[in-house]
Each structure stands twice: as structure tokens, then as C-alpha cells.
Amino acid sequence: xxxxxxxxxxxxxxxxxxxxxxxxxxxxxxxxxxxxxxxxxxxxxxxxxxxxxxxxxxxxxxxxxxxxxxxxxxxxxxxxxxxxxxxxxxxxxxxxxxxxxxxxxxxxxxxxxxxxxxxxxxxxxxxxxxxxxxxxxxxxxxxxxxxxxxxxxxxxxxxxxxxxxxxxxxxxxxxxxxxxxxxxxxxxxxxxxxxxxxxxxxxxxxxxxxxxxxxxxxxxxxxxxxxxxxxxxxxxxxxxxxxxxxxxxxxxxxxxxxxxxxxxxxxxxxxxxxxxxxxxxxxxxxxxxxxxxxxxxxxxxxxxxxxxxxxxxxxxxxxxxxxxxxxxxxxxxxxxxxxxxxxxxxxxxxxxxxxxxxxxxxxxxxxxxxxxxxxxxxxxxxxxxxxxxxxxxxxxxxxxxxxxxxxxxxxxxxxxxxxxxxxxxxxxxxxxxxxxxxxxxxxxxxxxxxxxxxxxxxxxxxxxxxxxxxxxxxxxxxxxxxxxxxxxxxxxxxxxxxxxxxxxxxxxxxxxxxxxxxxxxxxxxxxxxxxxxxxxxxxxxxxxxxxxxxxxxxxxxxxxxxxxxxxxxxxxxxxxxxxxxxxxxxxxxxxxxxxxxxxxxxxxxxxxxxxxxxxxxxxxxxxxxxxxxxxxxxxxxxxxxxxxxxxxxxxxxxxxxxxxxxxxxxxxxxxxxxxxxxxxxxxxxxxxxxxxxxxxxxxxxxxxxxxxxxxxxxxx
Ligand SMILES: *[C@@H]1O[C@H](CO)[C@@H](O)[C@H](O)[C@H]1NC(C)=O
Ligand SMILES: *[C@@H]1O[C@H](CO)[C@@H](O)[C@H](O)[C@H]1NC(C)=O
Ligand SMILES: *[C@@H]1O[C@H](CO)[C@@H](O)[C@H](O)[C@H]1NC(C)=O
Ligand SMILES: *[C@@H]1O[C@H](CO)[C@@H](O)[C@H](O)[C@H]1NC(C)=O
Ligand SMILES: *[C@@H]1O[C@H](CO)[C@@H](O)[C@H](O)[C@H]1NC(C)=O
Ligand SMILES: *[C@@H]1O[C@H](CO)[C@@H](O)[C@H](O)[C@H]1NC(C)=O
Ligand SMILES: *[C@@H]1O[C@H](CO)[C@@H](O)[C@H](O)[C@H]1NC(C)=O
Ligand SMILES: *[C@@H]1O[C@H](CO)[C@@H](O)[C@H](O)[C@H]1NC(C)=O
Ligand SMILES: *[C@@H]1O[C@H](CO)[C@@H](O)[C@H](O)[C@H]1NC(C)=O
Ligand SMILES: *[C@@H]1O[C@H](CO)[C@@H](O)[C@H](O)[C@H]1NC(C)=O
Ligand SMILES: *[C@@H]1O[C@H](CO)[C@@H](O)[C@H](O)[C@H]1NC(C)=O
Ligand SMILES: *[C@@H]1O[C@H](CO)[C@@H](O)[C@H](O)[C@H]1NC(C)=O
Numbered sequence: 001x002x003x004x005x006x007x008x009x010x011x012x013x014x015x016x017x018x019x020x021x022x023x024x025x026x027x028x029x030x031x032x033x034x035x036x037x038x039x040x041x042x043x044x045x046x047x048x049x050x051x052x053x054x055x056x057x058x059x060x061x062x063x064x065x066x067x068x069x070x071x072x073x074x075x076x077x078x079x080x081x082x083x084x085x086x087x088x089x090x091x092x093x094x095x096x097x098x099x100x101x102x103x104x105x106x107x108x109x110x111x112x113x114x115x116x117x118x119x120x121x122x123x124x125x126x127x128x129x130x131x132x133x134x135x136x137x138x139x140x141x142x143x144x145x146x147x148x149x150x151x152x153x154x155x156x157x158x159x160x161x162x163x164x165x166x167x168x169x170x171x172x173x174x175x176x177x178x179x180x181x182x183x184x185x186x187x188x189x190x191x192x193x194x195x196x197x198x199x200x201x202x203x204x205x206x207x208x209x210x211x212x213x214x215x216x217x218x219x220x221x222x223x224x225x226x227x228x229x230x231x232x233x234x235x236x237x238x239x240x241x242x243x244x245x246x247x248x249x250x251x252x253x254x255x256x257x258x259x260x261x262x263x264x265x266x267x268x269x270x271x272x273x274x275x276x277x278x279x280x281x282x283x284x285x286x287x288x289x290x291x292x293x294x295x296x297x298x299x300x301x302x303x304x305x306x307x308x309x310x311x312x313x314x315x316x317x318x319x320x321x322x323x324x325x326x327x328x329x330x331x332x333x334x335x336x337x338x339x340x341x342x343x344x345x346x347x348x349x350x351x352x353x354x355x356x357x358x359x360x361x362x363x364x365x366x367x368x369x370x371x372x373x374x375x376x377x378x379x380x381x382x383x384x385x386x387x388x389x390x391x392x393x394x395x396x397x398x399x400x401x402x403x404x405x406x407x408x409x410x411x412x413x414x415x416x417x418x419x420x421x422x423x424x425x426x427x428x429x430x431x432x433x434x435x436x437x438x439x440x441x442x443x444x445x446x447x448x449x450x451x452x453x454x455x456x457x458x459x460x461x462x463x464x465x466x467x468x469x470x471x472x473x474x475x476x477x478x479x480x481x482x483x484x485x486x487x488x489x490x491x492x493x494x495x496x497x498x499x500x501x502x503x504x505x506x507x508x509x510x511x512x513x514x515x516x517x518x519x520x521x522x523x524x525x526x527x528x529x530x531x532x533x534x535x536x537x538x539x540x541x542x543x544x545x546x547x548x549x550x551x552x553x554x555x556x557x558x559x560x561x562x563x564x565x566x567x568x569x570x571x572x573x574x575x576x577x578x579x580x581x582x583x584x585x586x587x588x589x590x591x592x593x594x595x596x597x598x599x600x601x602x603x604x605x606x607x608x609x610x611x612x613x614x615x616x617x618x619x620x621x622x623x624x625x626x627x628x629x630x631x632x633x634x635x636x637x638x639x640x641x642x643x644x645x646x647x648x649x650x651x652x653x654x655x656x657x658x659x660x661x662x663x664x665x666x667x668x669x670x671x672x673x674x675x676x677x678x679x680x681x682x683x684x685x686x687x688x689x690x691x692x693x694x695x696x697x698x699x700x701x702x703x704x705x706x707x708x709x710x711x712x713x714x715x716x
Pocket of ligand 7: 425451
């Protein structure tokens with residue numbers, strides 16, 4: 001469940017290497033009809049081959065005695081000089097030989113996406129001929145050697161060392177010697193220390209720098225920004241602090257400026273920002289920026305991607321934003337923005353696809369102009385103070401698939417659903433925590449929503465019953481109706497929702513017995529399919545950092561807690577083998593915990609607390625290896641608590657309020673180990689119901705694997 005902690009951004013992190021592909025294609029075309037390569041060059045290549053521990057079948061083509069210009073991955077000029085060695089994704093293991101540095105005509109070297117380890121030979125970085133070197137996606141780890149500072153300018157123009165295991169300080173003397181460098185991608189390594197400042201001092205044509213996903217710290221150096229040609233600057237996901245230096249705004253050609261998830265602060269300067277007139281992507285999310293969005297933002301006419309999420313920005317959205325007519329993404333979630341949205345004329349933003357205003361302080365109504373953004377795919381207004389009703393014009397938003405209105409003060413849920421059903425492409429509808437105290441619409445004509453996969457109407461205090469129209473949402477995968485005041489039973493048609501794997505109806509006034517029809521729900525008994533990627537167009541958040549982007553991050557869930565369910569728990573519930581969370585707590589269930597629960601081998605959470613259950617706890621529950629949260633407190637259970645497995649990890653609060661239970665961690669000890677074994681044996685043979693209390697000598701420890709996090713999430 002917690003696998004997705006890093007922040008996701010919709011834009012890619014690819015380094016745009018200028019026209020490399022084209023150059024290579026030309027080279028390959030020229031490659032035919034070449035004369036043979038020299039023995040010396042062949043020797044250098046064979047030395048490279050010799051250093052590989054796995055050559056991915058290269059040796060079949062790289063044979064001594066044949067023309068090396070015909071070898072796999074080799075390109076030569078007409079005179080037989082090797083100009084390119086292109087061996088991406090060949091499954092190469094081993095070290096990179098420095099012998100490639102002896103190929104005096106080599107211009108392009110691509111060893112990306114292999115399993116090469118060790119160091120990157122300095123002879124390659126400082127070759128007099130190589131202009132493009134790509135060793136990305138390998139396991140190179142040694143810091144590049146330093147060179148004497150007298151080294152003359154080298155030929156290197158494009159260097160991609162991203163996604164390796166490099167550590168340590170950035171090797172300054174190396175870059176200082178590269179007077180022709182245009183693009184450097186060192187992202188996704190573990191470089192530490194300060195970002196060097198001198199790229200542009202030494203390389204007048206320097207245009208692209210990608211340092212994201214490293215461990216750089218300190219300020220953004222001023223010198224870095226004296227780059228008149230700089231077009232892309234990315235250093236997200238480091239530990240950078242301080243402010244954006246004024247000089248940054250001298251780089252007027254910048255198209256891509258991205259520093260998300262650092263520790264930067266300061267305000268966006270109204271005057272300086274105008275200089276970024278070529279900016280296409282501005283990503284400053286996940287920092288501590290404060291102040292307002294300056295009016296001059298409107299002069300950034302080329303702006304398409306605008307990310308200021310998770311900062312401390314405040315004030316209104318300036319009307320000038322309407323002048324950024326190419327905007328595709330506005331992500332300003334989790335700030336302190338306030339005021340009405342009506343100031344911005346969204347009809348000027350026809351390309352807008354994503355508008356994410358989650359967790360701010362916006363007031364007023366949804367501005368009508370939003371309804372003209374016909375390409376809008378994801379709209380999240382959740383967690384603000386908006387009120388009123390949606391306009392029927394929302395049906396203009398034909399592409400809308402993700403709509404989150406939750407935690408506002410919208411009214412008239414009947415009207416809202418009537419209107420929204422015309423948005424045929426909606427897959428995810430999150431409207432909970434609105435419509436306080438209204439009636440759950442029962443309108444049979446709610447027949448739209450044919451693509452709906454996730455429906456969240458929780459926390460609305462709606463009265464009424466679970467409505468029949470939900471039975472027609474045949475693609476529904478997640479249904480959240482918790483914390484309303486719904487009455488009546490769970491309808492038996494629920495089992496016709498064959499994709500439903502997550503159902504939370506907790507905190508209502510539902511009655512009746514636990515349905516046997518649950519066992520007919522394929523998604524609770526068989527493995528689940530993945531949700532359509534459109535479903536989480538925007539990641540969902542649960543708590544400050546936990547986010548759900550894919551449906552597989554959600555456990556299969558059946559949560560019926562805090563209702564008025566009664567009767568015995570049917571043993572057939574043990575057939576819901578893929579369940580991750582089963583919560584029947586705070587009901588009026590009686591009888592025994594079915595032995596079949598030991599078949600729920602994927603359970604992470606089992607809460608049966610606060611019912612009226614009797615009998616023993618099935619000893620075989622100790623075979624539920626993923627169980628990290630367990631409670632049967634406040635029932636009337638008896639006998640020993642099971643030993644072994646995850647039961648070594650639960651604290652006695654899991655068992656509170658069952659005076660007839662005994663166990664080493666309880667004040668009530670069972671009689672003796674022998675008596676205990678005798679009981680277990682006799683129970684195995686005769687299913688003998690233990691009607692008396694056994695004390696139990698302390699022979700197992702407690703709390704080894706106790707997963708406090710999960711436990712507190714479900715039981716706090
Ligand atoms: C390749 O062949 C040449 C000439 O036959 C020989 O001198 C050289 O040692 C061979 N190289 C390797 C690596 O076998
Ligand atoms: C490179 O060439 C030089 C001579 O040109 C030679 O001394 C050296 O051994 C060669 N190195 C490799 C690694 O092939
Ligand atoms: C760069 O910016 C600084 C401060 O904004 C300014 O003083 C300086 O003149 C600028 N340099 C150039 C070359 O534009
Ligand atoms: C938008 O731009 C126009 C001209 O480009 C300008 O007249 C107008 O004041 C700008 N609007 C805002 C709100 O900045
Ligand atoms: C929202 O505004 C209210 C006052 O209207 C203020 O008390 C509250 O702190 C603000 N919330 C945020 C997140 O800024
Ligand atoms: C809307 O999206 C379509 C398809 O992606 C695209 O062709 C069109 O240009 C977009 N419209 C605008 C105004 O961006
Ligand atoms: C609606 O969704 C379907 C796929 O379910 C897609 O083919 C279609 O392009 C979408 N319509 C719009 C207007 O985006
Ligand atoms: C929500 O709106 C209703 C009426 O529109 C109003 O009475 C109520 O005070 C509002 N609640 C909040 C928390 O703003
Ligand atoms: C809710 O909307 C419906 C139209 O869908 C309207 O008939 C009804 O009067 C509205 N209720 C309120 C309280 O505004
Ligand atoms: C449960 O039902 C009883 C009547 O059967 C009712 O008195 C009680 O309030 C209900 N409790 C809840 C939590 O709905
Ligand atoms: C567990 O499942 C198996 C196979 O479905 C079944 O044979 C067995 O009876 C079940 N165990 C219990 C205790 O229900
Ligand atoms: C539990 O059952 C006992 C007797 O079976 C009954 O007296 C008691 O009221 C029940 N408690 C609840 C909370 O239903």
C-alpha cells in the first residue's frame with residue numbers, strides 16, 4: 001500500500017539530445033561500402049569485447065579476421081575509420097575498456113541500458129573525437145577521474161551518465177575542460193555536494209543540464225545562470241536550499257525550469273519573471289515558496305506546464321493567468337491560495353487538460369468559464385470552501401474523466417448527479433464531504449456513468465438507502481459510501497458488480513445479516529485486474545505523503561464497520577481469498593469466528609472488535625502471514641489467544657474486553673503449556689468447544705513485527 005511515496009509528475013524527464021538520432025541515421029546510411037578498418041582499431045574493439053563478462057552474443061559478429069566495419073553496432077567512415085559504437089540494450093556485463101579511447105575517429109558511443117559496472121574511463125570522457133557519449137542506465141559507480149587542469153578543450157557535446165550508481169562530489173575539473181559541452185544529463189545518481197557553477201563559463205553553448213534525483217545540496221549557484229543559451233535546467237528531487245538567484249532570470253531562452261521537491265524558498269519576483277518569456281514548463285512544486293503569483297505571469301505566453309504544488313503560496317489566482325493561453329496543466333494543490341476563482345477567465349485556456357486546486361482555501365462557486373475548457377481531463381477542486389451547484393454546462397467537458405469535488409460545501413446532490421451523468425467519460429467521481437444531510441438520490445433515471453469505476457460519496461450524512469442506480473454502474477471497482485446515515489440492508493444486487501473489489505459502507509445505519517452474495521463477487525474471490533490508467537489521472541492522497549496512483553495500491557476491502565449488522569458471520573466469507581482488509585467492527589454480530597478465516601491468506605487488516613462474538617479464536621489464524629492489524633476487542637471470546645506467526649506481534653489492546661480470553665500477554669494467563677496442547681489436540685479430534693478458561697504460561701515473546709503504522713491507521 002505504501003509503495004508510491006515519490007511525487008509523480010506528468011511531464012517526462014527525458015533529455016532532448018539535439019538531432020542525435022538524425023545524425024546517427026545519416027551515419028548508418030553512409031556506412032555501406034566502406035573499406036576495412038585498421039588492425040589497430042580492430043584491436044581496440046577486441047580489447048573492449050575482452051573486458052566484458054557477458055557480451056550479449058556480440059562475439060558472434062565481432063570476429064578477428066573480418067572487417068570490423070561490418071560488426072554489429074559499428075559504423076565506419078568510407079576510409080574505414082570507426083565513427084560510432086552503438087550498443088544500447090545489448091545485455092552487456094562487465095567493465096568498459098579504456099581501449100575505446102584509442103579509436104581516433106569515434107564520435108558516437110552509446111552503451112546505454114546495459115549492466116556495465118566499474119568506472120567510466122577518463123579516456124572516453126576526454127577523447128579528442130567523441131562528441132556524444134551515452135552510458136545511461138548502467139551500474140557505473142566510480143567517480144570519474146580528475147584531469148590536469150591544463151587539458152585543452154575537448155570535443156564532448158552531449159554526455160549522458162544518468163541512472164547509474166555514481167556517488168560523491170561532482171568532478172569539477174572535468175567539466176571545466178569541456179568547452180564544447182551542450183547537454184549534460186547526470187540525473188538519477190547519488191552525487192553530493194554543491195552544484196558546480198561554471199558550466200557556462202567554460203562552455204558557451206551549454207543548453208541542457210539535468211541533475212534531478214541526486215543528493216545535491218546548498219544553494220543554486222549564481223554562475224550557473226549566466227548561460228545565455230540555457231534552455232533546460234532540471235534539478236528536482238535534491239536537497240537544494242536558498243532562493244532562486246536573480247541571475248537565473250538572465251537565461252531568457254529557458255524553456256524548461258524544474259526544481260521540484262527541494263527546500264527552496266522566497267517569492268516569485270514580479271519583474272524578473274517576465275524574462276522567462278520562452279518558458280514552457282515551470283515546476284517549483286514541493287518547496288517552501290511563498291507570496292502571491294505575480295501578475296506578470298500573464299506575459300509567459302508559451303507556458304504550458306505550471307506546477308507550484310505543495311508550497312506556501314497565498315492570495316488569489318491573478319486574472320493575468322488567463323493570458324497564458326497555452327496552459328495545459330495548472331497544479332497548485334496544497335498551498336494557501338484563497339479568494340474566488342471567477343477572476344480567471346478559463347475560456348482563454350482552451351488547451352487546459354489538468355486543473356488541480358486540491359487543498360487550498362478557494363471560496364465562491366465554480367466559475368462558468370471552466371466549462372468551456374473542452375479538453376479538460378482532470379479537474380480537482382477538493383478541499384476548498386466552494387459552494388453552490390454545478391452547471392449543466394459541465395456536459396461540454398467531453399474528455400473529463402477525473403472529477404474530484406470532495407470536502408467543499410456543494411449542495412443538491414440530486415442535481416449534481418443528474419448533471420454529471422452527461423459526462424460520459426467520467427471514470428472517477430469523488431464528491432464526498434459535501435451535500436450535508438441531504439437525501440441519497442433514488443432517481444431511477446440516473447442511467448449515465450457507464451464508464452464510472454470509482455465512486456466516492458462518503459462523509460455526506462446522506463439519508464436514504466443504498467440506491468438501485470448504483471447497480472447499473474457495471475464497471476464500478478471502488479464504492480465509498482461510508483459516514484452517511486444510510487439505512488436498510490445491503491442490496492443483494494451488489495454481487496452483480498463484478499469488478500467491485502473495494503467497498504466501504506462503514507459508519508451508516510445499515511441493518512441485516514452479512515450477505516452470502518459477497519462470495520459471488522469475482523473481484524473479492526479472484527485476483528483483480530488493473531484499473532484503467534485514466535482512473536487515477538491525478539494521484540489520490542491518504543495522509544500527507546501516501547498517495548495512490550494505481551489501483552493495485554489499494555487492498556481488496558470489505559468494510560462494514562459501525563453499522564447495525566447482526567447474525568452470525570457466514571463461514572463462506574472465508575472464500576473471499578483476495579481480501580486485504582476485512583472490517584466488521586462495531587456491529588451486532590454474534591456466534592463464532594469462522595474457522596474458514598484461516599483461508600483469507602492475503603488479509604492485512606482483520607477487525608472484528610465490538611461485536612458479540614463468542615467461542616475460541618481459531619488457532620489457525622496464525623497462518624495469516626500478512627496480517628499486520630488485528631482486533632477482536634470487546635466481544636465475548638474465550639480460550640487461549642493463538643500463538644506463533646503474526647500473533648507474536650499484536651499487543652494486548654487487540655484482545656481487550658474479552659474477560660474469558662487467556663494468554664501470556666494478557667493478565668489472564670492460561671493454565672499450562674501441556675494443558676494448552678491437550679486442549680488443541682482434543683479440539684482437533686472432536687471440535688470440542690472449550691467452555692472453560694485455561695491459564696497459559698508465558699512462552700512466547702511479543703511485538704517483533706508489530707506494524708505500528710498500519711495499526712494506527714486503522715485503529716486510531
Ligand atoms: C587478431 O588477429 C591478428 C592477426 O591474425 C593477431 O595479430 C591478433 O593478435 C589477433 N587479435 C586477437 C585479439 O586475437
Ligand atoms: C592505445 O594506443 C597506444 C598507442 O597508440 C598504445 O600504447 C596503448 O596501449 C593503446 N591502449 C589501448 C588501451 O589500446
Ligand atoms: C544578470 O542578472 C543580474 C541581476 O539580475 C544583472 O545585474 C546582470 O546585469 C545580468 N547579466 C546579464 C549579462 O544580463
Ligand atoms: C493580457 O494581455 C493583453 C495584451 O497582451 C493585455 O492588454 C491585458 O492587460 C492582459 N491581461 C491581463 C489580465 O494581464
Ligand atoms: C483558510 O482561511 C481561513 C480564514 O478564512 C483560515 O483560518 C485558514 O487558516 C485558511 N486555511 C489555509 C489552509 O490557509
Ligand atoms: C484538444 O485535444 C485534442 C486531442 O488531444 C487536440 O488535437 C487539440 O488540439 C486540443 N485542443 C486544444 C485547444 O488544445
Ligand atoms: C472517452 O473515452 C473513450 C474511451 O473510453 C475515448 O476513446 C474517447 O476519446 C473519450 N472521449 C473524449 C471526448 O475524450
Ligand atoms: C454551506 O452552505 C450552506 C448553505 O449553502 C450554509 O448554510 C453553510 O453555512 C455552509 N457551510 C459552511 C461550512 O460553509
Ligand atoms: C436540486 O436540483 C433540482 C434539479 O435537478 C431541483 O429541482 C431542486 O429544486 C433543487 N433543490 C434545491 C434544494 O435547490
Ligand atoms: C440499530 O438498530 C436499533 C433498532 O433495531 C436502533 O435502536 C439503533 O439506534 C440502531 N443503531 C445504529 C447505530 O444505527
Ligand atoms: C479452505 O479452503 C479449502 C479450499 O478451498 C477448503 O477445502 C477448506 O475447507 C477451507 N478451510 C476451511 C477451514 O474452511
Ligand atoms: C450480546 O449478547 C448477549 C446475550 O447473548 C446480550 O445480552 C447482549 O445484549 C448482547 N450485546 C450486544 C451489544 O448486542
